[in-house]
Amino acid sequence: MALREEFEREGSWLFRWRSYLPLVLLVLVIVVMGDFRYLGNDTGLDILWEAICFLVSSIGLAVRGYAVGHAPAGTSGRNTQSQAADVLNTTGLYSIVRHPLYVGNFIMMLGISMFPHLWWFTLIYVLSFWLYYERIMSAEERYLREKFGDQFEAWAEKTPPFIPNPKMWKPPDLPFSMRNVLRREYNGFFAMVLTFFILEARSDLAAEGRVQFELGWVVLLGFSFLIWIVLRTLKRQTRILNVEGR
Numbered sequence: 001m002a003l004r005e006e007f008e009r010e011g012s013w014l015f016r017w018r019s020y021l022p023l024v025l026l027v028l029v030i031v032v033m034g035d036f037r038y039l040g041n042d043t044g045l046d047i048l049w050e051a052i053c054f055l056v057s058s059i060g061l062a063v064r065g066y067a068v069g070h071a072p073a074g075t076s077g078r079n080t081q082s083q084a085a086d087v088l089n090t091t092g093l094y095s096i097v098r099h100p101l102y103v104g105n106f107i108m109m110l111g112i113s114m115f116p117h118l119w120w121f122t123l124i125y126v127l128s129f130w131l132y133y134e135r136i137m138s139a140e141e142r143y144l145r146e147k148f149g150d151q152f153e154a155w156a157e158k159t160p161p162f163i164p165n166p167k168m169w170k171p172p173d174l175p176f177s178m179r180n181v182l183r184r185e186y187n188g189f190f191a192m193v194l195t196f197f198i199l200e201a202r203s204d205l206a207a208e209g210r211v212q213f214e215l216g217w218v219v220l221l222g223f224s225f226l227i228w229i230v231l232r233t234l235k236r237q238t239r240i241l242n243v244e245g246r
Contacts, residue, residue: 018133024139025125026198056111058192060105060106060107061185065181068180069178072173088152096168098171099137102133141156179241179242186231189224198218
């Protein structure tokens with residue numbers, strides 16, 4: 001089997017399980033934090049580092065949100081069973097990079113990998129992400145190539161797969177829809193906050209032998225959970241978050 005075909009076959013399988021990659025990363029971070037010490041043995045400095053890590057992950061979520069906010073129906077989804085695309089996105093973020101959602105995923109998980117402030121662990125994460133998602137992207141592009149033919153080839157020829165090229169920017173075809181973002185990304189927001197809450201508790205347990213629930217993190221977790229409940233209810237019980245053509 002040719003290497004390209006092997007990548008596509010493996011990517012189709014990994015595509016179904018890609019939602020669990022953050023969970024695997026969380027488990028690994030918890031494990032490597034067994035000997036965790038506050039950055040510079042300074043709690044204030046460590047809190048600053050936590051804020052930086054959270055900011056990095058939030059940027060990743062924002063990248064996803066921007067892409068989803070301009071996406072038409074049937075694209076940029078969280079489907080796991082099979083590939084799906086009703087149209088080919090080629091404007092907005094998709095005009096400067098072929099896989100903006102995966103760029104967002106990478107940045108979100110990068111912030112998590114930075115939390116233990118172990119450079120080698122972050123490096124392992126970066127390499128693992130590339131090996132994992134390279135195959136998923138190969139499988140996705142095979143699907144798009146078969147469905148959209150020359151249109152895909154023309155777009156892929158000038159658009160980089162993962163590292164954005166701002167010079168290629170084209171304004172999105174559709175206006176930004178916050179309701180579309182709220183409907184599609186509320187799970188990701190809550191999962192991100194919950195992950196950092198768990199890591200904060202783990203860091204205190206490793207460094208001080210006891211779990212401390214800092215007020216700021218408790219408030220943020222409570223707020224995000226409330227938002228999650230509200231948006232989940234609105235999505236399942238109403239059509240408030242539905243947008244025509246999205």
